[in-house]
Structures are given as structure tokens and as C-alpha cells.
Amino acid sequence: MAVVVVTGFVLTSRQELRGLPGAGDAGMMSYMLPIPPLVLLTGSAAAAAVGRSFRSGLRACAWAIVLGAPLLVAVWLAEALHWYQQGRGMLLDGEGGIGVGANLGDAVRWTLPGLLLWALPLGVVGAAAGSARARRRRAREHGDLASTT
Secondary structure, three states: OHHHHHHHHHHHHHHHHHOOOOOOOOOOHHHHOOHHHHHHHHHHHHHHHHHOOHHHHHHHHHHHHHHHHHHHHHHHHHHHHHHHHOOOOOOOOOOOOOOHHHHHHHHHHHHHHHHHHHHHHHHHHHHHHHHHHHHHHHHHHHHHHHHHO
């Protein structure tokens, strides 16, 4: 999940720099708000479904945040250099005329709290949703065992 979020960030940034169709003019905010939480939601649900437990989905979500946050900060700062070379300033909102160093604050402020406060709760919801089928099956099995004794 961490690799998907970081790869999507780089691809969206490059698309924005080239001015391709579908690229917004709001900078990377159009990526940072919906995509990382959506990736963690679906990834945690898939991990919980495959692992047949809430704990599996929760572990996957936690690992994605722990690995994804520093990777995303590093990629953010690397992409800031590309944006600065083309005369754009801030990755987050596309505001020009600002030095490249101003991106460090945005990278940390949007990545860490954004993932922890916005994506983590949705990852927990995904883990609960993914493990629901396994919980129902265990409840049926335990219910059948209780009725035969």
C-alpha cells in the first residue's frame, strides 16, 4: 500500500507538471486528500479478508503508514525540486514564487497528520469490513457447536 501511494504521488506530480488532461491546477492537494485514505481502506480490507482477521488488516494498515510516511516525505521533497526547476513553487497548492525549501513544512504537515488522522481511521474501517465475513463464519461455527452439546 505504501508503494502504491508513493508511486501514485509521483505519477500525479509528473502529470501535473506536464499539464496533461486530468491534471488539476490545485497542485497535489487533489491527490493527497482522497487517494491515500482510499488506498489504505481498500488495502486493509483486502488484507483482512485474505488473513481472515481484523488483526491482519490492522497490521497491514499500520505497516503502510509506518513505511509510507517517510517515503512520501522523501518523494515530496524530490518532486519539489522538479517543480522548482519549472518555475512552480509549492507542490501542495501549485503556488509559485516561493522557494523550494517551503515544501518541507508542507511535506511533513500533510503527510504525517494526513496519514495518521485521515487514512488510519479509514484503514481500521477497511480492516473491520474485510474481516466481517470471517467473523460471521466463526460465529456460525461456534453457534453450531453450542447447539449440538
